[in-house]
Amino acid sequence: MNDYKNDFPLLKDSNIIYLDSGATSQKPLCVIDAEDEFYKKYNANPYRGAYDLSVKATSKYNEARHEVAKFLNSKYDEEIIFTKNATEALNLIAYTYGLDNLQQNDKVVLSIMEHHSNLVPWQKISKQKNAKLEYMYINKNFELDKEEIDKKITKGTKVVGILSVSNVLGTINDIEYIIKKAHSVGAKVVVDISQSIAHMPFDVQKTDADFVVFSGHKMYGPLGIGVLYGKKELLENMSPFLMGGDMIEYVYEQSTTYAPLPHKFEAGTQNVAGAVGLMTAIKYIQSIGYQTIESIEKAISNYAYSELSKLPYIELYCPKDETKRSEVISFNMKGIHPHDVSTMLDFSHICIRAGNHCAQPLMRYLGIDSTCRISFSFYNTKEDVDNLVIALKGIYSKFEKYIKVAK
Amino acid sequence: MEQFDDMYTDLIMEHSMNSPNKKNIDSPTCSLKGHNPNCGDEIELEVKLDGDKIEDMSFVGHGCAISQSSTSIMIDTLRGKTLTEAKNIIAIFLKMIRRESLTNEEKDLLKDSIAFENISNMPARVKCVELAWRTLDDMLNKKNI
Ligand SMILES: Cc1ncc(COP(=O)(O)O)c(C=O)c1O
Numbered sequence: 001m002n003d004y005k006n007d008f009p010l011l012k013d014s015n016i017i018y019l020d021s022g023a024t025s026q027k028p029l030c031v032i033d034a035e036d037e038f039y040k041k042y043n044a045n046p047y048r049g050a051y052d053l054s055v056k057a058t059s060k061y062n063e064a065r066h067e068v069a070k071f072l073n074s075k076y077d078e079e080i081i082f083t084k085n086a087t088e089a090l091n092l093i094a095y096t097y098g099l100d101n102l103q104q105n106d107k108v109v110l111s112i113m114e115h116h117s118n119l120v121p122w123q124k125i126s127k128q129k130n131a132k133l134e135y136m137y138i139n140k141n142f143e144l145d146k147e148e149i150d151k152k153i154t155k156g157t158k159v160v161g162i163l164s165v166s167n168v169l170g171t172i173n174d175i176e177y178i179i180k181k182a183h184s185v186g187a188k189v190v191v192d193i194s195q196s197i198a199h200m201p202f203d204v205q206k207t208d209a210d211f212v213v214f215s216g217h218k219m220y221g222p223l224g225i226g227v228l229y230g231k232k233e234l235l236e237n238m239s240p241f242l243m244g245g246d247m248i249e250y251v252y253e254q255s256t257t258y259a260p261l262p263h264k265f266e267a268g269t270q271n272v273a274g275a276v277g278l279m280t281a282i283k284y285i286q287s288i289g290y291q292t293i294e295s296i297e298k299a300i301s302n303y304a305y306s307e308l309s310k311l312p313y314i315e316l317y318c319p320k321d322e323t324k325r326s327e328v329i330s331f332n333m334k335g336i337h338p339h340d341v342s343t344m345l346d347f348s349h350i351c352i353r354a355g356n357h358c359a360q361p362l363m364r365y366l367g368i369d370s371t372c373r374i375s376f377s378f379y380n381t382k383e384d385v386d387n388l389v390i391a392l393k394g395i396y397s398k399f400e401k402y403i404k405v406a407k
Numbered sequence: 408m409e410q411f412d413d414m415y416t417d418l419i420m421e422h423s424m425n426s427p428n429k430k431n432i433d434s435p436t437c438s439l440k441g442h443n444p445n446c447g448d449e450i451e452l453e454v455k456l457d458g459d460k461i462e463d464m465s466f467v468g469h470g471c472a473i474s475q476s477s478t479s480i481m482i483d484t485l486r487g488k489t490l491t492e493a494k495n496i497i498a499i500f501l502k503m504i505r506r507e508s509l510t511n512e513e514k515d516l517l518k519d520s521i522a523f524e525n526i527s528n529m530p531a532r533v534k535c536v537e538l539a540w541r542t543l544d545d546m547l548n549k550k551n552i
Contacts, residue, residue: 335424337471339446340415343532347410356447369447369469398411402424 002296004288004379017350017384022167022328022375024217025198027281034280035222038273046272047246047263057272064275065262071282072212072229073203078261079235081228082275086194087117089213089228092241092265093190094121097211098159100239104130106158109187111136111144111173112365113166116358118192122161131158137365142169142319149174149181157187164196168357168373170301170318170328172196176207183208188234194218198377199297199327201290204229216274221281225274228265235261242267288378296378301327304374304385311389313396317371330357330371333396335403338372341395348391413525415472418480423472426479432465441468441542443534448474452542459490471535477523478539484520490547496520497544504533 005011007028011018018026044054046061062077069077083089098121102108108122112135126133136152139145153160160182165172175191182189188210193202198219204212212229216222230238240247240258244267249257258264285293302322308314308331317330333341338354345352353373356363363369374388435453442449448470455463464482468475481500485493499513500520506527514521526536 339448339471339532339535340473343414343473343529344411346531355445363447369449398415399420402420 002379002381004296005381007284008379011379015349017348017387019374019376019380019384019388020351020353021198021377021380022195022218022373023353024223025220025377026379027222028220028284030284031220031222031277031280035273035277038276043273045269048269060276061270061272064272064279067279067282068227071286072227073205074229075205076232079204079229079232081230081235081262081265082270083213083226083228084224084271085217085226086115086192086213086215087226089226090117090190090192091121092228093211093213093230094125096238096241097188097234098122098125099129102126102129102131102158105156106131107154107156108133108159108161109136109152109157110134110161111163112138113144113169113171113173113359113362114161114163115167115192115194116360118161118163118190119361122159135361138169138171141321141324142166142171142317143321143324144171144173146174146177149178153178153181153185153187155185157182157185160187160189161192162189163192163194164202165193165199165326165328166359166362167195167328168317168330168359168362168371170326170330170375172324172326175209179208179210195328196326198285198293199290200294210234216278216281219281220284222274222277225271225278227278232261235265240264240267244268246270293378297327297376297380298322300380300382300385301325301329301376303382304329304376304388307385307389308392311392311396314392317366317368327376328373329375330373332368332371333392333399336395336399338370340399341372341392344395344398345388345391348387348394350388350391352388414529416522418519418522419472419476421476422479423476426475428465428479428482429467429475430465431467432463435465437546439542439546441538443470443474443538446471446474446535448535448538450474450478450539450542452478452539452546454543454546456490461485461488461490461493466539470538471532473523473526473532473535474538477520477536480519480522481539481543484518485543494544494547497540497547500540501537501544503527504537 008026010026042056042060044057046058065080066077068080108126136148162178179189190211191209194214197214216225247264247267249259313334315332319325342354355370432453436456438453440451450466450468453465466478496516504527523536
């Protein structure tokens, strides 16, 4: 038993073995309480009321924004835009920056590992603007190597989309190298840190990223709150995304001027309780410390990798080099479909993800339909891994006799 | 793993791993693809009609044990039936999956397909078990037969 499980009401004293934190993490009590407290003590429409309660709600919201800005080390608070999730943030970038700036024959370069949310919007905008969409492919080790990056990010590239960690393969990408390369040809870089931010810090100034997105719910925050970071000069020159209340300055019958950052991109009443929950999640991560988090998680995921490697009927889809691998491990059991594996693990209360993980182009590139995916958090233990391995052995022994018949 | 035996019965496992119906048939009257985008299950049904009777049926494709065995057992259940009979049996099967109670007569019509009764307790797998049945149902409805 790991003490951190006690921080999470759903895991504490429960028989659930949760190995799907990459889909969404469980929530610590402090985050649940923070949202609860907001509704009990501060709830009012932010920015819209002149009375004290509304002012308090506004100040909680601004405090959350400031906390996120510090967390990412952004220069200005107004570089932080709250969204519903990473998907909305990525659509915002494609539909404003992409639509405004891409010209015919410009190139958009994505990695083949991108989640559909950083791929489908670019497909749509590229088609609309007659721009070219190209992919950086992974090598045999499931990694994006420098040669491939150099080959694809060339003159004419205007936008590069890259995830910091693959939600399927766990591959850690060399974001600083990609950004340097992209900037050398005049391209802007959209970094999707959804899958890494629960495990390792991200510094927008040190990396010089142009846009950064993540969802709060994968880093112990509540569902329904996400973040877009953009460099101030970029955001200032972009068209707004959604139109409506709070994002305007003057509205006439036939024309409108827009509010300054960050409000220009936050139309309508915002999820303030979610922002407060996210701020609390950040403080929770910081109270444990990324170093502690990383050391616990590395030990567990390396243990899982080595235990799974021992099973001859398991094929792993992740980098062998542990320094290139985050807390996600994809695998298949020979002859058994991932959905059957997942259903049978569920009989032992083990939650894993099975499917294409919103990355169909990657699956097609790998020549498979789906994988089983486990993903770890510091609340997981070696015992969780042991239980997984026992259950997998049990599944294989049940299936084995039928698999032999098939051959 | 008692639940395993309830769900992955010998019959289901044999059909999923070693189905005699997984093949192409000679000059099928029609064929139709079915797809579950979330799981990637894909099947293609081939039907050979003799008047309004299903003379033969087969499938190709890939997916989980539930989708593959359900397809194969459906084929056994409906082979030789008229189109009207087939539509009726499909409706009964879908009713079973929705956990509505069936009369003994209806249960008899389902033959081996009754093996999937327990899947109705697993909402996450309903799409897999229904794939072939819905695909065939669409085909019958589209053809107005
Ligand atoms: C790498 C990556 N990007 C983007 C997303 C999209 O996140 P959301 O569904 O919260 O918008 C996910 C999660 O599903 C992800 O893993």
